[in-house]
Amino acid sequence: MDDKIMWVANQQYHLQENLEQVGHLLHNFTMEQVNRVGRFHRSYEKFEMTPLHNLDTLASFVGVRNIFVKDESYRFGLNAFKVLGGIYAIGQYVAKILGKNIDELSFEELKSSEVKDQLGDLTFISTTDGNHGRGVAWAARELGFKARIYMPEGSAAERLQNIKNEGAYAEITTMNYDDTVRYTAKLAKNNGWVILQDTMWEGYEEIPLWIMQGYTTLVKEAVDQLEKPPTHVFLQAGVGSFAGAVVAYLTQCYAQEITFVLVEPYAANCFYESFKQGAPHYVTVGGDMQTIMAGLACGEPNPVAWEILKTYTKIGICCHETVAATGMRVLGNAIGTDPRIIAGESGAAPFGCFYELMTNEHYTELRDGALKIDEYSRVLFFNTEGDTDAENYRNIMWHGKYAK
Template sequence: MTLKYDLVQNDISKREKTDLSFVNEETARKVLKYHSSFDQYTETPLVELKELAKYLGLKDVFIKDESYRFGLNAFKVLGGSYTIGQYIAKKLGKDIDELPYKTLISDKVKEELGELTFITATDGNHGRGIAWTAEQLKQKAIVYMPKGSAHERRDRIRAHGAVCEITEWNYDDTVRYCNELAEKNGYVMVQDTSWSGYEELPRWIMQGYMTMAYEAYLKLQKQNIKPTHIFLQAGVGSMASGVCGFFSSVYADSKPIITIVEPDKAACLYGTAKADDGKLHPVTGEMNTIMAGLACGEPITIGWPILNAYAENFLSIPEETAAHGMRVLGNPLKGDESVISGESGAATMGVVSQVMTIDELKSIKESLKLDENSVVLLFSTEGDTYFEGYRDIVWNGAYPNK
C-alpha cells in the first residue's frame, strides 16, 4: 500500500500566543443563543464510536454529525446565518442578542432594512447556507460556484430562491469575482475567508462555527470526558481556526493535541506551516479534489495566527483517505451508529483509521501521539451533499486504498 501522507509538526511552545477573546466560551454562548432562536434549530448528534475505538486501539472516538444541521446536511449554515444576523444588527445599531429569529423576520425589521442582497462564492455548503438564511429572512442571495462544481449542489442552492451559477474559474478566482460584483452593485459580500480590508464578516463566520464546537464541549463536559486529540479539516481554515481557538481557550490548562487536515491538492495551511517564514503560501490552479469543501488555495488571514499558535500538526492527505473515512463511518462495526459523511466531512476519520491500522503510517501515528489512552474528537461537517459521488465511493468502491 502506498498512501502518501505529509506531516508538518508545529512546536507551539515557541509560538507567540494570539488573542482568543473573540472565540472564547462567552462568545460561543452568545452564538449558540442566536442559532437556537431559529425554529429549525436542534442540537446535532455527538456520536460515540466505542467499537471502532476498540478496534483501532484507541480509548474512545466521538464524531459530531453535522448532516442534521437545520435540515441542510452540512455545518456551513452556522457561519453564514450568524454573520448575516451580525450584519443586520450592526446596520440597525443593535446587539445581536436583541435580534432573535422571530425579531429578524418581523415586518418592523424588514421595513427598517429594506431589501438586501447577499453574495458569496462557494463549493456548495456555504452557499446553500447563505441562500437558506436569505430565504428565511425574505432577502436576496446570489451565489457563484467554481469550475467543476456538482450541478446537484447548484440546484439545491437554487431551490432556496437564490441566483446560482457555476463559473469557469477556481474557488479563489470566483471569490474575487463575487467581491467585484459586491463593490460594483452594493451587495453584501459574505465570504468565509478574509483579506486586507475584509475581516469583520469572516470573523463573524468563524464565530458562527463555534455552535457545533460548543455543543460538543457541553455534551462531553456532562459526561466528564475531555478529548486528548481533535482533528479538524480545513479549506481556507475559517472553521478550523474558529474551532481550534475555541478549544484552546476552554481547555487552556491542558489543551488537546490539534491536527489540521487538508487534501494534498489544496494544502495551503500545510504549505504555510512548512515554509514557516511568516508568510501565507497559497496554492493555485484547479485544485481538483473530491474534497470539494476543502478545495481552497488561499489561507484565511485572520485565522492563521490562531492555527500557528495552537495547532500542533498540519497534515496533507490523498483522496483515498477521505473515501476510506466515508466507508468507515457509513459501515459501522456492530454496536456503533452509522454516520453518513461526505468527502470533506469524513477526511479526518480516514486519517485516524488509516494511521492506526496501516504499518507504513506508523511514524505518523507516533508523531500524532495516538495510542490506547487517546480520546479523539472529530467533526463530520457534511452528509451526502453530493449523493452521486457518495454512492460511487461508498457503494461502488471508488478511490480504494492502494
Template sequence: MMLLNQRPEHDQPLVAADAAALGIAGADHAEHYLKVRDSHAETPLQALPALAGELGVGSLHVKDEGKRLGLGSFKALGGAYVVMRLVLEEAGKRLGRTVDVGEIGDPAVRAIAAQMTFCCATDGNHGRSVAQGASLVGARSVVYVHSGVSRERVAAIARYGAEMVRVEGGYDHSVREAARVAAERGWTVVSDTSWPGYERIPGLVMQGYTVIVREVLTRLHEPPTHVFLQAGVGGFAAAIAGHLAIVLGAERPKVVVVEPARAACIYATAEAGRPVKIPHEQPTVMAMLECHEPSLVAWRVLARVGDAFMTVDEEDAVAVMNRLARPAGNDPAIVSGESGGAGLAGLIRAAGDMGTRAALGLGASSRVLIINSEGATDPGRYSELVSIAPQDVLLQTA
C-alpha cells in the same frame, strides 16, 4: 505527509480580535441567535468503540454535523448567522435602537432587510447557509460558484431563492469575482475566508462554528486529548481549535489539521511559515476542501493552536465514507460526505504509522474527537462512491 508546528507563535495566546471572536461571549452570542431558528436541534455525538479499538486509541467520538439545521453541514452555523446579525445591526442603525434576534420577523426589520443584498462564493455548503439566512430575513442573496460545483449542489442553494452565478476556474476565482462585483454594486460580502482589510465578517462566520465545541463539551465526561480537523481555507479548523484553547487552556487537546493532498494550502503555509497560494492542479473528491489560498484570520489562529498539519489522499476520503456507512461491531452507521470524514481519514493514517503515532502522542489512553462536517450534500455523488443511498445507510441506525 505530516508536519509538526514549529512556528515561534505556536502555543502563544490568540491575538485579541481572534480571542474575542472565538471566546465564550462570542459563542454565547451565536447560540442566542441559533435558538430562534425553528430547525434548531443539537447534533449527535456518536461513540465508535469498535473503530477506536482497531486504531489503538482509548475512545473515539464523532460529532455528526450532517443533520445541522436542515442544511446537512456545519456551514449552517456560519453564513446564516452572519446574515441575520448584519441585518439586525443595520436595523439598529436605522431604527436608532438595539434590535434583538427575536424581532427578525418584525415588518420594519424585514423592510430594511429587503434593501440588502448578500453575496458570497462557495464550493456548495457555505452558499447554502448564506442563501438560507437571506431567505429567513427577507434579504436578497447572490451566490458565485466555480466550474467544479455540481448541479445538485447549485440546485440546493437556489431553492432558497439565491441568484446563482457560475464562474470559470476554481474556488479562489469565484471568491475574487464575488468581491469585485459586490464592491461595484454595494453588496455585502459574507465570506468564510479573509484577506487584508476584510476580517470581521469571516471572524463572525467562525464564531458561529464555536457552537459545535460547546455542544461537544457538554456531552463528554472528559475533554478530548486529540482533535483531527479538516481544512479548506482553515476557518472551521481555526474556530474549533481556537475555542477549545480558550475554554480548556493548558488542558487543550492536540490539534491536527487535515487537508486533501491535492489542495493543501494550510500545509504549504505551515511549511513556508507565511500564507501562500498553491497552484490549482488536479481536482479533489473532497470538493468542500478544494481551496488553494488560506484565510489570513484562520492561519493566524492555527499558527498558535494547530499542533500538526497533514494531508490525505483521494482514496483515504472515499474509504472513510464507506467505513462509516458500514461500521464494525456496534458502532453506529454515519452518513459522511466526501469532505466530511477527512479528519477521520487523517486519524486512520496517523494511527497506522508508528512514527506519526509517537510524534502525536497517540495511544491507548487517547480520547479522540472527529467532526463529520457534512452529510450527503450531493446524494447522487454519495451513492456513486459508497454504493448505498444515504437514506439506506440511515435505516441501519433507525
C-alpha cells in the same frame, strides 16, 4: 500507494512569541461570545442540537480509548454545518445597520415586516463549493432577502441545484475557488451587494469573523456533550475558518493541552505548505485544485485563522482522494453497536487520515512518535457534511470509486 498521506510538524507550534500575539484573537471566541452566538441560533424555532456519536467498538478495534464524531449532517435539515456561520453573520450585519446589539434581536424578529421596512431589499453574494452557499441562500430566504451564489469550476450539479432550491440565483464559474471569491467581491462592490465569505482580506475582516464565531455553536455543543476533554482533535481545513474557530474555543475551554491535527487534500494544501516552509507567514497554492473534498479546495488561508492555527496546530497533513473515500466507507459501515454515520468527502477526510495512520505501519512514526496516539487517547472529529453530492457518495460507497 504508501504515501496516501503526507505530514509535516508545524515549526511554529506553541512558540512563545506566537502565543503572546494570538491572545487578542482568542478574545473573539470567549465563553461569553460563544454563548451569545448560541442564544441567537437557538432563537430559531426549529433549532436542534446535533448528535455526538461515540464509536466505542471502532475505538477498541483501532486501539484508542474513545472516538467521538460530532455529526453536522443533521444541522437545520441542510446536511452541513455552514449555515451556522452564514445566518449569524447576516444577523450581525442587520443588527449593525439597525444600531442594535444582536442580543436584542431574535431570528424571528429579523423576519418581521418592521425590520424589512427599515432595511429594504438586501442581496447577499458568496462563493461556495456548495455547503456555505446553500446555508447563505437558506438564511437569506428565511429572512426575506435575496442571495446570489457563485461556485468554482468542477462543482457538483446537485450542490448547484440545492442552492437554487433555496431560492437563490446560482451558477458555476470557469474559475477556481480563490479566483471566484475575487470575482464575487468585484460584483458585490459594483452592485452594492453584501458579500458573505469566510475568507478574509484587507478591508474585509468583520463579516468573516462573524462567520467564524457562528461556527462555535457546534463546538460548544460538543464540549457540553463530552464528559472529558479530547486528547486529539483532527480538523479539516479549507481557508481554515472552521478549524480556527474550533481551536480558538477549545484551547480556552480546557486547561490540558490538546493535540490538533489539520487535514487538507493534496490538491489544495496551503496550510501544509505553509507549515512545511516554517516561516511565520502563510503561502498560497493555485491551479484548478480539483478534488472530491470540494469543501476544502481553497488555496489561500484566512489570515485570522492562520494566526490561530499556526500557533496551536501540531501536525499538518495532506491526503489522497482515497483516504477521504476510506473515511466515508468506514464511518458508513458501522461495526458492533456503533451508529452508522453518513459523511461526505470533506466531512470524512480527517477520519480517513486517522484510520490510515492507525492501520498502516508506514505511519508508525507519525502515530506513535509525533502524535503519541495510544490506548488512552480520546479522539474527536467533526463530520461537517453528509451526502451533499449523493451521486458521488453512491459511487464511493456502492461501487468502490477511489478505493486505490
